[in-house]
Amino acid sequence: MTVLIERNSADVIRTEAAKLFFERGYDATSLRQVAAASGLKVGSLYNHIDSKEHLLLQIMGGIMDDLMGSIRRAVQTDGDAVDRLRAALAAHLRFHAERAQEVFIGNAELRSLSEDARKVVIEKRHEYELLLQELIEDAGRAGLAEVIDARIHVYSFVAQATHIASWFKPGGRMTLDEIVDVYTQLALRELNIPAVPDTLHVPD
Structure with a gap:
């Protein structure tokens, strides 16, 4: 069950980041914005990514x-x-x-x-x-x-x-x-x- 939750969280992060990168551009999008859109704290992103x-x-x-x-x-x-x-x-x-x-x-x-x-x-x-x-x-x-x-x-x-x-x-x-x-x-x-x-x- 834990693995499934983590996988879903990673998918949500990528989906929300893609929306923001499309709408704002990569340079103008912060990880804080990605985290907020994903319903996560910034620190939680680093369970799934190394960097922006x-x-x-x-x-x-x-x-x-x-x-x-x-x-x-x-x-x-x-x-x-x-x-x-x-x-x-x-x-x-x-x-x-x-x-x-x-x-x-x-x-x-x-x-x-x-x-x-x-x-x-x-x-x-x-x-x-x-x-x-x-x-x-x-x-x-x-x-x-x-x-x-x-x-x-x-x-x-x-x-x-x-x-x-x-x-x-x-x-x-x-x-x-x-x-x-x-x-x-x-x-x-x-x-x-x-x-x-x-x-x-x-x-x-």
């Missing part, structure tokens, strides 16, 4: 771990290389829309980390990009995609997801499912992969 930078690293590293896990689960399909790539792209896009605040922090606050901490996040990003690149190259090797430069395609797909994170809000003209479908088809079109019939439904 360590908290930022937990958030930024955690978002990459969650993203990687989401994609790995998505590609567990019996389909071909394109089916796996399509599933990965949809998961990639959806994740960025649903976790937009953390995505923003990851992009905006990398400079706030020390060199060693920054290397940890960069390595996680590199691992993720290699996973996407491998999926693209698999589709190319199977003769199912026209790959111009796999790494540049990855950069394009990452930019698309970051774009969604910057503007998507629930309750708009299109549902998240519809938006993910549109962006997935746009991404695959770069590789000259045709849309799946009857999957693209865009409201007037």
